[in-house]
Amino acid sequence: MAIEAIKKVTGRAVPVPGADVDTDRIIPARFLKCVTFDDLAEGMFYDERFDADGNSKGHPIDAPEYQGASIMVVGPNFGCGSSREHAPQSIRRAGFNAIVGVSFAEIFFGNSTNLGMPCVGLSPEDNEKLMELVKANPEAELSLDMEKMEVSFAGQVFKAGMDEGAREALVSGKWDVIQELVDRNASIESTAEALPYV
Template sequence: MAIEKIKQVVGKAVPVPGADVDTDRIIPARFLKCVTFDDLAEGMFYDERFEQDGSSKGHPIDAEKYKGASVMVVGPNFGCGSSREHAPQSIRRFGFRAIVGVSFAEIFFGNSVNLGMPCVSLSLEDNEKLMQLVEQAPDQEVAVDLEAKTVRFGEEVFVMDMPDGAREALVNGKWDTIGELADNGEAIAQTAASLPYVK
């Protein structure tokens, strides 16, 4: 099975403001009692979004105007705290395909790329401007272009940053290491057979 080449992500966006949003806020610990990641979407930002009785707190994720968003615009140091893979898994399974921010915790960033979900960085000024634009025109799509290294919103074009290794892995369809292993069973068997210490 060929791994998808992720060169561009285009979709409506939702702003999730605030610095240092940690993984426990993204997915509270009580949602980690799972065998697979399949149902993690329901726990994404749960305590930020809902009261104890299940009523809405009015989080942007649940606002009607942002319904169907596939790009999340976040603040600095997003995904800090524990290294739980469940955090990006919950975001991806909720339907998001890219995250635009200022900076990302290193492990969160790596786990996101391994899911084919690019995390791209803008300057603080550009990030704040993009959040404002999304709030003003929520139906306008955001285009995250990994090849051009830009984030476009209407006529506005922002220069984005992303480590070249991660960006190239996404663009060239090399981001899923397990998928690559599964796709190259014959080559792996041939290499193993050529090694005298593998029986």
Template sequence: MSSSLPPRPFPAGPIASITGTAVVVRGDDIDTDRIIPARFLKCVSFEGLAEGAFADDRTELAGAHPFDRAEHQGASLLLVNRNFGCGSSREHAPQALMRWGIRALVGESFAEIFYGNCLALGLPCLTAGHDTMRALQEAALAAPTEPLSLTLAEASLEGYGQRWPLELPAGPLQMLTTGQWDATGQLLSHHAELSRTLAALPYANGFH
């Protein structure tokens, strides 16, 4: 189930657009236990979770799972169906997808907690109606190596000879395009102010 591709950098700061090929994982109500089986939750860090992404499904399909097929290695966009990420609230699920290489998801709908966990990692989750999603998946399956361009501000996907209208609520759009989702990045960007505050704290400088 491993990929020979080098790891790609994780998202950081504002996210305006994402370009890459797509991988399709069909089916409604795909839960977090299928995305990352419980046995992988014993890890002490999120490193290495890419191996666990859809691990049981991939074992069952013996190399035929979309995440194992050669034409999908390096894919950045995951195309899914209804209620993706339902079940437990495990934050390992979007971590596993991100570490495999996914940078955005497009589907009919997403479970609320999974959606929030993705947003906290800078993984946009955009939605489309059933008919649009079905047509988009068919187009992706027919041209698996064709690159797509996802634009967040317009909530649209360009590719396969057309523009696909999507939906992204105003709140997540603002967080993603301004970098507000990236709490660590915001913290580091205020290093000087934090250092001054720390220097002024008596208990941080040996005083009691």
């Protein structure tokens, strides 16, 4: 089965400000009691978005002007804290296809790449400017060019950065390591049969 090469991601954006947003804020621990990741979207930022009675706190993700957004613009050190894979899974399953920020926790970044969800960094100044542009232009589309490593929005172009190995995996369609193994099953079985100890 061919894995999608991710060369460009386009969609409306939502700003999620704040530094050091950790994985417990992204997906509270009580939502981790699941057998599959299928229903994790409902827990994404739950305690940031709702009070104890389930009433909205007015988080940007729930604002009418950002409904349908598929790209998240975040602050520095996003995804820090515990290494729970559920955090990027919840974001992806809520319909987000990319995250633009300043920096990302290493494990969160790797787990996101393994889902085909690019996490790209801007300078702090460019990130702040983009955040303000998104707030001022909620209907505009953001475009992330993974080959040029550029983020375009509202007539502005920002140079982005990302680990080169992860970028290459995404643009070449080799980001899903499990699918890579499945696709090479015949080769794996052939090698195993040739080994005297298997």
